[in-house]
Amino acid sequence: MHPRADHHPPAIHTRRAATRLLALLGVAGFVGTARAAAPGWPEEAFKQTSEADAIKALYGKSAATSDKITLEVPEIAENGAVVPVSVSSSLADVTAISILVPGNPLTLAASYTLPAGTLPSIGCRLKMAKTSNVIALVEAGGKLYSTSKEVKVTLGGCGG
Amino acid sequence: MRPSRRDLLKLLGASAAAGVMPRPSRAQANADIYDIGRSGNVRLLHMTDTHGQTVPVHFREPSVNIGMGEARGRPPHLVGAAFLEHFGIAPGTAQAHAFTYLDFAEAAHRYGKMGGYAHLATLIARLRAEAGPANTLLLDGGDSWQGSWTAHRTQGLGMVQLSNLLGVDAMTSHFEMTYGEEKFRANLKAFKGTYIAQNVFLTDEAAFNGAEALDPDSGRVFEPYIIREVGGHRVAVIGQCFPYQPIAHPRRFVPDWTFGIREAEMQKVVDKLRGAERADAVVLLSHNGMDVDLKLASRVRGIDIILGGHTHDGVPQPITVANPGGRTLVANGGSNGKFLGVVDLDVGKGRVNGIRYTLAPVFSNLLPADPAMAAQVAALRQPDAAALDEKLASAGELLYRRGNVAGTMDQVLCDAMMQELNAQIALSPGFRWGPSVLPGEAITMDLVYAHTAITYPDVYVQEMTGAAIKTIMEDVCDNLFNPDPYVQQGGDMVRMGGLDYACTPGGSMGNRITELTLTDGTKLDAAKTYRVAGWASVNLPQGGRPVWDVVATYLRGQGEVRPRRPAGVKLNGVDGNPGYAA
Numbered sequence: 197m198h199p200r201a202d203h204h205p206p207a208i209h210t211r212r213a214a215t216r217l218l219a220l221l222g223v224a225g226f227v228g229t230a231r232a233a234a235p236g237w238p239e240e241a242f243k244q245t246s247e248a249d250a251i252k253a254l255y256g257k258s259a260a261t262s263d264k265i266t267l268e269v270p271e272i273a274e275n276g277a278v279v280p281v282s283v284s285s286s287l288a289d290v291t292a293i294s295i296l297v298p299g300n301p302l303t304l305a306a307s308y309t310l311p312a313g314t315l316p317s318i319g320c321r322l323k324m325a326k327t328s329n330v331i332a333l334v335e336a337g338g339k340l341y342s343t344s345k346e347v348k349v350t351l352g353g354c355g356g
Numbered sequence: 357m358r359p360s361r362r363d364l365l366k367l368l369g370a371s372a373a374a375g376v377m378p379r380p381s382r383a384q385a386n387a388d389i390y391d392i393g394r395s396g397n398v399r400l401l402h403m404t405d406t407h408g409q410t411v412p413v414h415f416r417e418p419s420v421n422i423g424m425g426e427a428r429g430r431p432p433h434l435v436g437a438a439f440l441e442h443f444g445i446a447p448g449t450a451q452a453h454a455f456t457y458l459d460f461a462e463a464a465h466r467y468g469k470m471g472g473y474a475h476l477a478t479l480i481a482r483l484r485a486e487a488g489p490a491n492t493l494l495l496d497g498g499d500s501w502q503g504s505w506t507a508h509r510t511q512g513l514g515m516v517q518l519s520n521l522l523g524v525d526a527m528t529s530h531f532e533m534t535y536g537e538e539k540f541r542a543n544l545k546a547f548k549g550t551y552i553a554q555n556v557f558l559t560d561e562a563a564f565n566g567a568e569a570l571d572p573d574s575g576r577v578f579e580p581y582i583i584r585e586v587g588g589h590r591v592a593v594i595g596q597c598f599p600y601q602p603i604a605h606p607r608r609f610v611p612d613w614t615f616g617i618r619e620a621e622m623q624k625v626v627d628k629l630r631g632a633e634r635a636d637a638v639v640l641l642s643h644n645g646m647d648v649d650l651k652l653a654s655r656v657r658g659i660d661i662i663l664g665g666h667t668h669d670g671v672p673q674p675i676t677v678a679n680p681g682g683r684t685l686v687a688n689g690g691s692n693g694k695f696l697g698v699v700d701l702d703v704g705k706g707r708v709n710g711i712r713y714t715l716a717p718v719f720s721n722l723l724p725a726d727p728a729m730a731a732q733v734a735a736l737r738q739p740d741a742a743a744l745d746e747k748l749a750s751a752g753e754l755l756y757r758r759g760n761v762a763g764t765m766d767q768v769l770c771d772a773m774m775q776e777l778n779a780q781i782a783l784s785p786g787f788r789w790g791p792s793v794l795p796g797e798a799i800t801m802d803l804v805y806a807h808t809a810i811t812y813p814d815v816y817v818q819e820m821t822g823a824a825i826k827t828i829m830e831d832v833c834d835n836l837f838n839p840d841p842y843v844q845q846g847g848d849m850v851r852m853g854g855l856d857y858a859c860t861p862g863g864s865m866g867n868r869i870t871e872l873t874l875t876d877g878t879k880l881d882a883a884k885t886y887r888v889a890g891w892a893s894v895n896l897p898q899g900g901r902p903v904w905d906v907v908a909t910y911l912r913g914q915g916e917v918r919p920r921r922p923a924g925v926k927l928n929g930v931d932g933n934p935g936y937a938a
Contacts, residue, residue: 271616274614
């Protein structure tokens with residue numbers, strides 16, 4: 197992890213590993229508030245099984261592709277159970293960052309709400325059962341933006 | 357039949373040289389092919405993927421090396437006549453033999469074996485003397501410390517000694533890491549050059565636990581580059597080791613390290629070299645594989661030339677790739693000691709003004725053995741010489757490995773596992789190393805090791821469903837033919853014994869493998885269970901017999917050996933593809 201203690205930590209909503217997601221590692225060692233204690237927990241959004249439904253449930257609007265989002269993922273996962281994902285953005289006035297994995301049984305993997313003044317940069321690790329796109333959603337200035345990359349999950353072996 | 361030096365010289369007509377700078381004209385017919393001549397002010401010598409082959413070998417280049425999509429018909433995805441035509445090499449020449457499979461056995465008799473460290477040493481010494489030792493760097497792209505019994509018995513250390521004797525200045529890696537971190541680090545301590553890899557970092561857990569790293573803040577494990585004052589200029593060489601180490605090999609060998617292509621890190625390193633480090637030339641010593649390097653070159657700015665390996669592509673001329681920062685040359689130096697890359701740079705202030713590239717074939721008959729290296733190689737082989745020289749059987753036909761979907765030597769390995777382990781189906785990994793055996797030649801124990809000497813060699817027998825077998829085949833096939841080079845791992849298709857199939861390289865993941873048929877003609881049943889043998893599993897614990905024992909036992913009973921039946925792989929959608937020769 198890369199400590200960024202000079203910035204406010206974002207509040208973190210996350211489901212538990214039981215929903216095929218590995219527990220999120222919060223930025224700067226600030227572990228997210230527990231579900232029960234988190235007002236505004238997006239219950240419906242975390243239940244969705246498609247990209248469109250998850251985005252609709254979370255934000256109620258559609259996302260435009262942006263090149264001002266940096267999504268860092270491995271090309272091939274070294275271990276599908278712990279795939280490192282980080283998202284940062286140069287967009288102004290970022291208020292939320294979410295990560296979707298359409299290939300997982302439940303699409304929404306993580307959603308971060310960022311108080312004003314927070315550096316828009318998050319990192320976590322996700323469990324991925326199979327090769328899938330990973331989509332980063334960034335809400336900035338009241339609008340929604342996205343970028344995506346594919347992460348390959350392979351059986352491994354037989355390299356030359 | 358041994359070729360005379362005169363024959364060879366006559367046959368070596370065409371020049372291997374290529375690149376940006378025109379080479380001076382010289383008398384053709386009787387020219388000494390190694391009389392490359394000085395050019396520029398910095399010389400880089402590039403060896404890669406020798407795979408521990410300390411003595412000369414035959415190595416047949418592929419007749420099937422298919423490129424799909426953008427890669428179709430583009431080097432390195434050219435074979436045979438299409439290859440010769442593209443690079444302007446005359447058929448029937450020594451160059452044609454070095455670079456293609458054409459008339460392989462006959463040409464191998466005519467031109468002799470290639471590579472071998474004692475012959476390589478002679479060539480390196482000569483080319484270093486020509487340019488001046490102070491103006492020359494010797495770079496090793498990795499996969500040098502594995503692949504033979506000598507390498508395996510010494511767990512890489514014997515090969516380190518040979519690298520030191522050659523005077524390797526910098527190297528990166530692949531199989532070197534399969535000895536495990538502890539032995540790898542011990543080998544690096546014994547290595548007199550500098551190991552470089554910009555793409556290895558500690559995992560979060562290892563960083564938290566205080567594992568050893570070059571830079572604890574970033575978690576960077578190794579020196580990412582070297583900078584040398586060469587010919588009065590600052591020459592930087594960045595290292596890129598094999599990006600998929602813990603995926604292609606058991607994770608347990610390097611549990612603390614995480615890899616990847618790390619394009620963004622690469623750009624940062626190049627920018628630092630071009631900026632604060634005031635490098636005049638930036639070279640990438642890569643073990644990505646050629647297709648990955650071609651994509652990287654189109655996206656990362658500021659690299660003058662990529663000296664690549666891994667995919668074992670002997671490519672006579674580098675490919676020029678445009679990118680937002682200008683252009684980058686991409687070369688690949690072949691394998692098994694067959695070639696030495698000679699890169700002559702004309703380096704000016706802050707830039708490279710010209711590059712002349714020559715991929716010189718290492719003909720052991722043209723290069724006298726270096727006595728010191730020959731003695732060292734003999735000393736390393738000596739403890740097991742009798743065992744290594746055991747003639748297990750003779751080759752009933754040309755036995756080779758390299759090719760996208762099958763090789764005759766691999767079929768022999770599969771036959772051995774099926775017979776010795778009483779299995780219906782056998783799987784053998786699509787490694788790209790392993791020398792060829794000419795018809796009538798002895799198959800020695802040394803040769804068996806040269807196809808099998810890895811650190812997870814044990815055979816297994818498992819009950820697997822037809823569906824599970826197909827899943828494995830599709831997975832490996834996607835690692836070979838995925839249209840995105842960044843997710844290709846650089847190996848060939850898993851070899852199948854006892855199972856024929858059709859493959860559509862241009863298909864999508866999960867839909868390339870069809871017509872799975874057992875030897876008796878029945879279709880593979882997805883729900884039915886089969887007895888499957890294999891080796892080199894990345895997941896199963898070791899505990900069986902090493903595959904080389906199984907193969908040796910089989911061969912001792914054969915006399916003259918050939919695959920029991922040809923590999924029954926039908927390729928769809930490749931008609932007319934210049935990377936495919938039926």
